[in-house]
Amino acid sequence: MMHNFLISPIGNHSAILGIKWLEQEALEIDWSTWQISLLVITPELAAIAQEEEVNKSPPKGIPEQYHTYTKVFGKEEFNKLPPHRHHDIGIELTEDGPLNIPLYGMTDAKSITLKEWLEAKLKA
Incomplete structure (x- = not known):
């Protein structure tokens, strides 16, 4: 279904x-x-709508304010990419760009803890 709209400066409306x-x-x-x-x-x-299943039981480990987003945190969406939108944004890679660069600064202790946690989760 397509609708045609005229664009014009209409003040506060x-x-x-x-x-x-x-x-x-x-x-x-x-x-x-x-x-x-x-x-x-x-x-x-x-x-x-036909594919969606209703899950009446609240999910475990997810705070109540995020229950509407349980599908996003579920296993079915884990390995999927988001659907394409009208404005997809690409990430342009450079030939000589760094391969491993931290997103934000972290203390050595936090960095080691995070690395250990990630390795444990990847082995599971």
């Missing part, structure tokens, strides 16, 4: 929606809060 467009789309408008809900069901979204 985020968008101006025309009556014809509002009538054409299946919208839910909550006039008390000035919110518009638009549900667009594409075949792609329907397929994703």
